[in-house]
Amino acid sequence: ELKVEQNPLFLSMQEGKNYTIYCNYSTTSDRLYWYRQDPGKSLESLFVLLSNGAVKQEGRLMASLDTKARLSTLHITAAVHDLSATYFCAVVVTNKLIFGTGTLLAVQP
């Protein structure tokens, strides 16, 4: 069975601290996406990771992909309140996206 698991499911963060979200997947895929979703809203694409060892950074967020370990990480540096949202990873399998369980991020002052 295809599984994409994220942990933690919920992350309460202090402003200024660093944190990492993990995304494990159970099937071969060399393309992984990270999305952000604000409450009641659609998905905003953050990163597309295309190959083993890929690393992408945008502002305080950095994502990496290890296809051999079937693991992606989303690292948050010096968290700020604006980053509060739910973050999903998703892998491409047979032309469709399989989403992770999501991680709800709450950044506290």
Place this chain on the structure above:
Amino acid sequence: EAGVTQSPTHLIKTRGQQATLRCSPISGHTSVYWYQQALGLGLQFLLWYDEGEERNRGNFPPRFSGRQFPNYSSELNVNALELEDSALYLCASRKGQTLYNEQFFGPGTRLTVL
């Protein structure tokens, strides 16, 4: 360039009724995907249409169906609505069938079944 659009934004139905949700893809995109985001169940793949044909469907009962029109817009129909069909339905479009083209998501339709 206009993004993916969906209508209506909100839809309230009662159990047993039928719901029709609509999606217009980005100009030039031929593939349309439907996903369901129900509370506690995460985001699940529903249907994929390309060039007017249903290419793949997720693990949903046959009362979830749809179609794609010649202009590549799409409808999702849900018959015999059940309470657990209440969810945010997201449409995404993609250029062509190439596996590696990114999907772009619309704003969603919030379906509430009473």
